[in-house]
Amino acid sequence: MNRRLLRCLTGAVLAAASVVVPAGAGPAGAGPPGTAVDDSVGLLAAPDIALANVRAHLAQFQSIATANGGNRAHGRPGYLASVNYVRAQLDAVGYSTAVQSFSYNGATGYNLVADWPGGDPDDVLMTGAHLDSVTAGPGINDNGSGSAAILEVALAVARTGLAPEKHLRFAWWGAEELGLRGSQYYVDNLPAAERARIGGYLNFDMVGSPNAGYFVYDGDNSDGVGSGPGPAGSAQIEQTIQAYFGSIGVPTRGTDFDGRSDYGPFIRVGIPAGGTFTGAEGIKSSSQATLWGGTAGSAFDPCYHRACDTTSNINDTALDRNADAVAYTVWTLAGTPAPPGTTVYSDTFETATGWTVNPAGTDTATAGQWARADPAATSSGVATQLGTTVSGSFDLVTGPLAGSAAGDHDVDGGVTSVQSPSISLPASGTLTLEFSWYLAHLTNASSADYLRVRVVGGSTGTVLNVAGAASNRAAAWQTASANISAFAGQSVRIVVDAADAGGASLVEAAVDDVRITRS
Structure with a gap:
């Protein structure tokens, strides 16, 4: 490394849920058979x-x-x-x-x-x-x-x-x-x-x-170091390495990008x-x-x-x-995509894989924030938090502890969000996002409360939007599925939000077994 140059380190149910994705699709492509597939990125491993x-x-x-x-x-x-x-x-x-x-x-x-x-x-x-x-x-x-x-x-x-x-x-x-x-x-x-x-x-x-x-070279200046981001496209490289x-x-x-190594002439x-x-x-x-x-x-x-x-x-x-x-x-x-019929991405939450709570720094919830955890069962007339997951022992859950009262660790005060690591989607094929979920609440909930799942890439698509209601809703695992082929060829993140957005109410939510497949 050249030292002579400048240095710097320094009331809806699933059937009525909103499913919206942007239009668009990528070119065809396929990888050779018999090759390992990296489930985290949907490409040959x-x-x-x-x-x-x-x-x-x-x-x-x-x-x-x-x-x-x-x-x-x-x-x-x-x-x-x-x-x-x-x-x-x-x-x-x-x-x-x-x-x-x-x-x-x-x-x-x-x-x-x-x-x-x-x-x-x-x-x-x-x-x-x-x-x-x-x-x-x-x-x-x-x-x-x-x-x-x-x-x-x-x-x-x-x-x-x-x-x-x-x-x-x-x-x-x-x-x-x-x-x-x-x-x-x-x-x-x-x-x-x-x-x-x-x-x-x-x-x-x-x-x-x-x-x-x-x-990692700061392609989009997200770390706020130095003079600014690299040329368009550098952020995708940074995110891939991260x-x-x-x-x-x-x-x-x-x-x-301080001009200290051989990227300098390229940028x-x-x-x-x-x-x-x-x-x-x-x-x-x-x-x-x-x-x-x-x-x-x-x-x-x-x-x-x-x-x-x-x-x-x-x-x-x-x-x-x-x-x-x-x-x-x-x-x-x-860009060597996984063959059709393969799993592009999967997470059962049994190990930590880089999901980030409050990724934008804008969450307002004062309790019940998302966590990857082994949840405790809670109830108040109806089940409000399930102690069992879809697979294994862990899931993404709002406030995993039970506490001494029904409302001790539910979502309070606003929105809590959690975001997946970057997922590189193949440029072709039909891409389907599947996951298990539940939203639970008591009669003090309202339609302002919700569970929402979005895919964020070059644009944003809402794949699940379930609102609360002034009625008891018991926690019960359900499955959701959405075609996300409009994001083919992009690096995307999955963002999950839960909100106690009306008056004080008991709201709990969970997500498990997230999977993207290509067919």
Whole structure:
């Protein structure tokens, strides 16, 4: 990672329920048979990237540096040897590779670009990392880590015979440490028509820092860092990466597009970009250490740009997670849909999968907020909260405790909401959202009280809208189903709201076994 540039981290029933979805549908597409499907995104599942394989590439980079004056820097023999090593790996499995040369500081530099056959040539997903080190050391974290991770993902593409809708291109850049010289040369020499074909660029620079943080480039400026969002489309990349880390229970924080790595030339010409970063010479704060572990008051990488940036300077957990994040992001954004008849997304709530309570920060309920929990049974003449779920022991429920009185943990004071993680829907097929639900209330309820389920993507569709009434309504599981094919090809979230919106009344609600299928 280039230090010379600016730094910044710093009364209705279901039959009468409203079902509304926007119009539209996507193009056809299908994946090869017999391949695992990722239920969280509705696409062919990315393989697990073996840490041992990534580590083996790092060992090769270390050996190359050791044999060539201790570094792999621009203009030095260790850099060209690194290019030759990566190229040989890719040529052996069927990539079309090309080495692009350029001059800087009186020395010849090289970019290695590798294309996987197939996919739409007018819709290129590009993944890159810089391959050079500084002259002071072998550059194993900076940036052998990113180079090795994307190399192993590229090899996994070949091993699995991936046939995505988009065309896949991988690149290893030269002279990044001298000011993004290689990637800038590549972008500057792309004809305008070729630039327009690149729909997104993924950048991975320093993904194994020993005192690691988990940073994701802030594509939509939602974290409020730096000067603003990236080009249109960057937010989708950010959300895809966040969805992966959310699925493994690892919190992330945004880091700005500060021009410090090889995404810089791409975003300057309007190409959407994103990626991950585990930290450089910046100091980990006490709050970051609480969030991620590690040592507060120490650099994320104490060997940044030093001779000690060797294979010992790697956090294996961070490297493993980030390599898998690279694969997940490539497989998801490349667009290889699950075959028809498959489950696109499912959640039984038996484990935490990244649903967020009060996602917009606008909830007004003072009690009975949504929770993923093992609910206690409650009643007041009729059952108001069920102690049994549709499957397993957990569901999404408003105020899961029983309390000493019937109204102790019901919804009070307004609206409580909960939102799913981002779900990437396939671009074709009939998509159906199914779930189980109940709304319970007593005679002090009114039509202002409700349970509502929406799908939110490029537009919003309400798939369930059940109002209360001034009558007893016992809790009883029911099922709902809605065609959401209008959202095909989009990244969406499911939002569930429950409200005690009239006068004080006893209102309880629950949702379980959410599933999206493609047929």
